[in-house]
Each structure stands twice: as C-alpha cells, then as structure tokens.
Amino acid sequence: MDIENTLISATQNQQMVEVQFRKETDRDWATREVAPYDIYDTQDKDGRRRGVLLGYCWEHKGYKAAPIRVYLDTIDNVRLLNKKFDGFEVRNLIKPRKLPNIPRNW
Numbered sequence: 001m002d003i004e005n006t007l008i009s010a011t012q013n014q015q016m017v018e019v020q021f022r023k024e025t026d027r028d029w030a031t032r033e034v035a036p037y038d039i040y041d042t043q044d045k046d047g048r049r050r051g052v053l054l055g056y057c058w059e060h061k062g063y064k065a066a067p068i069r070v071y072l073d074t075i076d077n078v079r080l081l082n083k084k085f086d087g088f089e090v091r092n093l094i095k096p097r098k099l100p101n102i103p104r105n106w
Contacts, residue, residue: 016083035085
C-alpha cells in the first residue's frame with residue numbers, strides 16, 4: 001500500500017501512524033507519531049500544488065502537542081502503530097476550517 005492510501009486507511013480507522021519525513025525548514029529528517037485527520041491539496045510558496053497531511057501530534061520525545069501539517073512528497077515512510085485515537089477529540093484539537101476530504105464514519 002502506498003503512503004497516501006496508508007494514511008487514508010489509518011484516518012478512517014482512527015489508527016495512529018509514525019511518519020518519517022524531511023522537514024521543510026532545515027531539510028533534516030524527523031519522525032513523529034501522528035493522529036491523521038485529513039489529506040488535502042494546497043499551493044506552496046512557489047506556486048506548486050502539493051498534497052498535505054493534516055494531523056495531531058501528542059506530546060512525546062520532547063515535542064509539545066500540536067497540530068501538524070506535512071507535505072506528502074516529503075514523507076519517506078509511514079508505519080501503522082498499534083494505537084487508536086479519538087477522532088472527535090482530534091477534530092476539536094485541530095479546529096479545521098472546512099470539512100475533511102477523506103470520507104469517514106466518525
């Protein structure tokens with residue numbers, strides 16, 4: 001299963017994922033445990049259309065809890081974790097401005 005389909009499946013099943021990606025700021029590799037909420041397209045600062053993972057990252061390994069946005073093309077690996085999350089809680093923490101693109105029953 002490719003990265004995008006893995007993230008869609010994890011979102012629909014309210015399953016946490018570990019995402020390894022290259023940060024836009026300093027190009028270093030980062031790994032985060034994320035509750036995925038949605039995938040959407042946006043335009044970056046150079047005018048390119050790019051897919052974005054929107055999720056929530058709880059406090060761990062010295063990082064504060066916060067919403068997280070990661071360009072899909074910077075993601076190297078996604079691993080499903082044996083942890084579930086509460087979709088309504090994540091939605092309330094993220095406070096999205098529009099309805100999600102990924103269909104779900106929660």
